[in-house]
Amino acid sequence: MDAIFESDELVGYRFYIDQVADYVAGKTAHAMELGQELERAALAVDIAYAGKTVAVVSSGDAGIYGMAGPVFRVLTDRSWDGSNPELITVPGVSALQSAAALLGSPIMQDFCAISLSDLLTPWEQITRRLEAAAVGDFVTILYNPRSRRRTMQLDEARDIFLQHRPASTPVGIVRHAYRPEQAVSLVSLEGLDGAALSVDMFTTVVVGNSNTYIHQGRMVTPRGYEAKQ
Amino acid sequence: MDAIFESDELVGYRFYIDQVADYVAGKTAHAMELGQELERAALAVDIAYAGKTVAVVSSGDAGIYGMAGPVFRVLTDRSWDGSNPELITVPGVSALQSAAALLGSPIMQDFCAISLSDLLTPWEQITRRLEAAAVGDFVTILYNPRSRRRTMQLDEARDIFLQHRPASTPVGIVRHAYRPEQAVSLVSLEGLDGAALSVDMFTTVVVGNSNTYIHQGRMVTPRGYEAKQ
Numbered sequence: 134m135d136a137i138f139e140s141d142e143l144v145g146y147r148f149y150i151d152q153v154a155d156y157v158a159g160k161t162a163h164a165m166e167l168g169q170e171l172e173r174a175a176l177a178v179d180i181a182y183a184g185k186t187v188a189v190v191s192s193g194d195a196g197i198y199g200m201a202g203p204v205f206r207v208l209t210d211r212s213w214d215g216s217n218p219e220l221i222t223v224p225g226v227s228a229l230q231s232a233a234a235l236l237g238s239p240i241m242q243d244f245c246a247i248s249l250s251d252l253l254t255p256w257e258q259i260t261r262r263l264e265a266a267a268v269g270d271f272v273t274i275l276y277n278p279r280s281r282r283r284t285m286q287l288d289e290a291r292d293i294f295l296q297h298r299p300a301s302t303p304v305g306i307v308r309h310a311y312r313p314e315q316a317v318s319l320v321s322l323e324g325l326d327g328a329a330l331s332v333d334m335f336t337t338v339v340v341g342n343s344n345t346y347i348h349q350g351r352m353v354t355p356r357g358y359e360a361k362q
Numbered sequence: 363m364d365a366i367f368e369s370d371e372l373v374g375y376r377f378y379i380d381q382v383a384d385y386v387a388g389k390t391a392h393a394m395e396l397g398q399e400l401e402r403a404a405l406a407v408d409i410a411y412a413g414k415t416v417a418v419v420s421s422g423d424a425g426i427y428g429m430a431g432p433v434f435r436v437l438t439d440r441s442w443d444g445s446n447p448e449l450i451t452v453p454g455v456s457a458l459q460s461a462a463a464l465l466g467s468p469i470m471q472d473f474c475a476i477s478l479s480d481l482l483t484p485w486e487q488i489t490r491r492l493e494a495a496a497v498g499d500f501v502t503i504l505y506n507p508r509s510r511r512r513t514m515q516l517d518e519a520r521d522i523f524l525q526h527r528p529a530s531t532p533v534g535i536v537r538h539a540y541r542p543e544q545a546v547s548l549v550s551l552e553g554l555d556g557a558a559l560s561v562d563m564f565t566t567v568v569v570g571n572s573n574t575y576i577h578q579g580r581m582v583t584p585r586g587y588e589a590k591q
Contacts (some may be wrong), residue, residue, distance in 0.1 A: 196462040202470035202585040205577070210539050215578025222467070224459040233425040234451040241431035242483070244499060245474045253586025254471070258499070262472050265498030269491040271474060348434070349444025356431040357482025 135225050137188045139342040144177040144191030145200075153190060154360040174203035176267055178211065181218035198248060198276060207269040226277060229274040231310035232337040235317050237351030239305060239339050243271055249286040256286070267297035272315050272345065272354055275338040279327045287327040288340070293338055294322055305352045365452050366417045373406040374419030374429075381417060403432035407440065410447035423456040424454030427477060427505060458503040458537035461566040464546050468534060468568050472500055478515040479506040485515070492519050496526035501574065501583055504567040510558045516556040516567070523551055523569055534581045535559055548581060557564040 137143065137153060144159040145153075156300040165173050173189065191200035201222050204262040208220070233240045243265040266273045273294075278287045293300070296320060300323035307315040308331070320330065322340065332338065345354040366372065366382060371390040374382075379393040394402050394417040402418065409416040420429035430451050451559070460540040462469045480488060495502045495528065502523075507516045523531070529552035537545040537560070551569065560568065 140506065194459055194466060196459055196558045197473075198585070199468050199470075201462075202583070203466035205467040205580065205582045208583060209575075213578060215580065222463040223465045224452045226455075227459070230423055230425060230453040230456070234453045235428075238430035238434040238451070240426050241428075243474065243488075245498075246470065247472045247494075253490045259472075262372045262498040265494040265500070266474075269474075269494030270487070271494070282564060307527065343446065346438075348438045349442060351434065351444065353434045353438060354431070357412075357425065358426075 134259045136221070139186060141185040142163070142187045143309065144173050144180070145189055145296060146192075147148070147175070147333035149190045149192055150206040170203040171207065172319075174207045175204065177204060178207045178218075181220075182194050182211075191225070193333065194225040196222055196224055197227040197229075200236070202311070226268035228276060228307075228310065228337040232274065232305065232339055234291070234306040234317070235310055235315070236339060237348075237353050238274055239338070239341060239345060239352045239354050240274075240346070241354045241356045242342055243269075244274060245269075245271040246274045247288045247290075248276040249279070249290060259286075259292065260289065263293045263324045270298075272342045273340040277334055278331040278336055280334050281307045284327065287325070287332060289328050291322060298322060298340075298343055302343070303345050303347050303352050305341075306332065306336060307339070308333070308336045310337070319347060352362060365450070368384040368415060368418070369417035370414040371409050371416045372419055373402050373403070373409070373416060375421075378419045378421055395432060399429065399432040400436065403429065406433060406434045407447075411440075415445075419553060420454070425451055425453055425477070426456040426458075426529040450513040456559070457505060457536075457539065458568070461503065461534065461536040461568055464536050464539055464544075465534040466582050467580045468570060468574060468575075468583050469501055469503075470585045471571055471573070472498075472585045473503060474498075474547070475503045476519075477505040478508070478511070478519060480515070484515075484579045489518065489522065489553045495522045499571045501528075501571045502569040504569070506563055507563040507565055507567045509563050513556065516554070516561060519553045520551060527569075527572055528549060531572070532570040532574050532576050532581050533564060534570075535561065536568070537562070538564045539566070548576060548579065 140295045144163045147164040177189045189200045194279050195201045277282050302322040304320050304322055304325050306318045374390045377395040379391050406416045406418045420431045424430045476491050531551040533549050533554050535547045
């Protein structure tokens with residue numbers, strides 16, 4: 134929040150700007166629409182080059198699939214000299230962390246994060262990564278698992294994991310973490326049915342590794358391979 | 363910090379307990395040694411079963427290779443009923459996030475975290491994961507890259523990546539992120555020499571994917587594969 138307090142202006146997706154509205158009275162806030170990430174970054178860079186301090190508001194961690202990317206892209210395109218304007222990235226809590234905290238301790242071993250959105254990445258590249266994650270026995274966190282338009286990706290991901298892990302492998306599903314409508318559920322890999330489970334863009338899916346177990350509704354991955362239950 | 367304020371007692375590694383000492387005057391603080399993770403967790407669980415509120419202090423995010431694991435392990439062993447004592451995990455900023463924030467925007471695409479410590483995981487399993495991460499073109503964050511005792515693992519990791527990525531692939535090295543002795547450097551994959559670069563247990567190593575580039579001393583991974591520079 135300090136970064137927001139110290140800014141002259143704010144730029145962000147309308148939904149996130151609304152969430153910080155109480156803290157930014159008197160500041161100029163540029164609320165923009167989803168999908169306009171490069172436009173938001175460009176506006177922020179314009180403001181910064183004009184000599185003002187601007188905060189780009191991102192949900193989760195701006196450094197993990199967040200707004201740091203578009204900002205650096207715009208700065209690269211404008212041949213930024215690396216110091217003027219000054220740029221500071223403030224880490225936050227990413228979806229994989231809030232999901233893990235609500236599920237138990239699923240991320241105690243090596244893990245991968247994979248976005249199932251094929252908007253900017255070809256689906257063949259994504260399936261190659263799913264395959265690699267499954268083969269490597271990584272705990273795997275799926276971002277953007279399913280949207281109204283994209284309904285098959287999660288089913289395909291499940292089928293890839295089923296080729297390498299037991300059907301009983303625990304899978305945690307967290308919707309709207311830390312928001313009023315929060316919902317947490319646990320299923321088996323075999324039971325990972327996106328439509329039936331209402332998986333959407335506000336959902337994070339955590340696939341356990343071959344050692345992950347369930348204890349009293351919590352998803353637990355042992356730290357060591359010596360510790361298999 | 364709220365969780366610490368609201369606790370009756372604290373348990374943690376001596377170095378971390380010292381760091382919060384100013385905020386816990388009057389509380390009973392159990393400072394213990396490195397390597398005693400299960401002992402710390404057992405003590406905390408004892409205190410909780412005795413009816414007190416106890417905070418287990420962990421660096422980074424307790425849910426990522428952190429103290430959540432040992433606590434859940436002890437609770438599982440004691441047939442915890444899932445609700446009494448109540449357990450809340452508070453997410454924090456993990457090493458991969460502080461490293462990313464200091465390096466630029468390296469984690470804008472799918473990524474893996476792999477610990478190179480073979481204390482609890484067989485080295486063959488770790489190399490299998492390094493291979494999978496390299497094949498899948500994941501941005502890869504290496505935790506525990508090198509200790510006084512373990513000096514070869516990082517070299518082996520580099521050699522595995524060199525089989526799948528250009529020798530020029532950017533690698534970011536962050537030591538003591540956000541501490542007074544903080545040091546950030548960028549090398550090529552080929553130049554990743556752990557001994558020469560003083561890589562140690564306080565260091566996080568971030569290996570770029572095939573699209574990662576350097577701009578004015580910052581490490582940038584484009585969000586999309588359409589965006590290759």
